[in-house]
Amino acid sequence: MSEVVVVGGGIIGSLIAYRLRQAGLEVTVLEAGRAGQATRASAGMLAPYTEGLGGELLEWAREGLECYPALARELEALSGMAVPVALGGVWRLEGPLHSWQALHNLEPLPGGYLDPITLLAAVQKAFVSMGGSLQREEALHLEPGWVHTPTQRIAARQIVIACGAWSGRFGLAVRPLKGEALLLSAPPPPGPVFVGDSYALPRGAQVYLGATQREGWRPGVEAAGLRWLEQHRRTHFPLLHQAPITQRHWGYRPAGSLTVGRLAPGILAATGHGRNGILLAPATARRVTEMVLDSWKTHQ
Numbered sequence: 001m002s003e004v005v006v007v008g009g010g011i012i013g014s015l016i017a018y019r020l021r022q023a024g025l026e027v028t029v030l031e032a033g034r035a036g037q038a039t040r041a042s043a044g045m046l047a048p049y050t051e052g053l054g055g056e057l058l059e060w061a062r063e064g065l066e067c068y069p070a071l072a073r074e075l076e077a078l079s080g081m082a083v084p085v086a087l088g089g090v091w092r093l094e095g096p097l098h099s100w101q102a103l104h105n106l107e108p109l110p111g112g113y114l115d116p117i118t119l120l121a122a123v124q125k126a127f128v129s130m131g132g133s134l135q136r137e138e139a140l141h142l143e144p145g146w147v148h149t150p151t152q153r154i155a156a157r158q159i160v161i162a163c164g165a166w167s168g169r170f171g172l173a174v175r176p177l178k179g180e181a182l183l184l185s186a187p188p189p190p191g192p193v194f195v196g197d198s199y200a201l202p203r204g205a206q207v208y209l210g211a212t213q214r215e216g217w218r219p220g221v222e223a224a225g226l227r228w229l230e231q232h233r234r235t236h237f238p239l240l241h242q243a244p245i246t247q248r249h250w251g252y253r254p255a256g257s258l259t260v261g262r263l264a265p266g267i268l269a270a271t272g273h274g275r276n277g278i279l280l281a282p283a284t285a286r287r288v289t290e291m292v293l294d295s296w297k298t299h300q
């Protein structure tokens with residue numbers, strides 16, 4: 001029996017699993033390996049002040065921003081993988097940008113970025129190195145105490161649903177909001193830069209340019225998405241106009257109701273993080289860990 005089974009191995013499920021394992025619980029993550037995982041497509045911006053967040057969500061976002069440098073050091077020690085976190089600020093401009101130099105005269109908002117693909121790999125490696133179990137399995141059906149997959153029935157004192165955009169399958173009010181983005185071979189800006197509803201930020205030595213918002217399950221980067229991205233780079237980032245495309249990214253943001261809490265005895269959910277799941281993951285993981293540990297202590 002696992003003390004906790006986490007369903008979904010994106011950043012939300014993986015970071016929750018890591019924290020619970022760190023607290024000493026037996027934890028299994030089931031990851032179905034769906035195409036369109038949001039975490040791998042994400043820009044990785046840590047930008048609490050450009051996304052219109054307020055109230056408790058803004059507090060969670062600030063917590064994420066504060067936590068990441070220490071979390072990255074912790075993960076590096078356990079996984080051996082460096083997770084660079086850059087917190088030099090986030091710019092928001094009105095007009096087109098003809099040179100990154102222009103940003104040096106403008107005051108950025110607090111924030112920064114990281115590479116979410118590296119972050120996820122480091123979290124999962126650290127989790128497994130501490131004895132956590134990460135299985136390539138799809139959860140088909142949940143009931144208090146049991147998770148059913150195509151090959152097994154796993155006993156679990158607590159189940160955490162962290163399936164991102166796929167959480168609707170388990171009755172949660174979450175829907176897919178597809179995002180498409182490009183990696184461009186060009187010198188990167190000093191940090192994330194928003195112009196209108198598009199943005200550019202560094203991804204290694206390249207530029208990540210994003211991102212569309214399209215409702216529904218439509219796999220891949222579509223022609224309409226490419227047109228949107230091309231038009232935005234021409235009008236908002238003319239300095240990137242000629243830059244060759246080296247990769248296309250796409251994924252389903254879990255849009256709808258942010259749900260972090262208990263649904264029924266033995267079943268919790270952590271989903272609906274929309275456009276800000278990387279930023280909100282540390283606060284979400286802390287809260288879910290506290291809830292699981294509280295009920296674990298009560299039943300000892």
Ligand SMILES: Cc1cc2nc3c(=O)[nH]c(=O)nc-3n(C[C@H](O)[C@H](O)[C@H](O)COP(=O)(O)OP(=O)(O)OC[C@H]3O[C@@H](n4cnc5c(N)ncnc54)[C@H](O)[C@@H]3O)c2cc1C
Nearest residue numbers: 008010012032034038039043045139164179276277278279
């Ligand atoms: C283009 C784009 C840009 C973004 N930019 C940013 C940004 O700059 N900053 C930011 O903070 N956020 C950003 N986001 C949002 C962020 O990526 C998401 O909010 C976050 O990754 C959601 O994480 P998650 O773990 O909930 O979902 P996911 O990463 O989608 O993971 C869910 C996982 O559940 C698995 N799964 C589904 N069903 C089952 C099942 N039945 N059994 C087992 N496993 C299952 C899937 O295979 C998947 O791996 C962006 C998203 C996109 C698409």
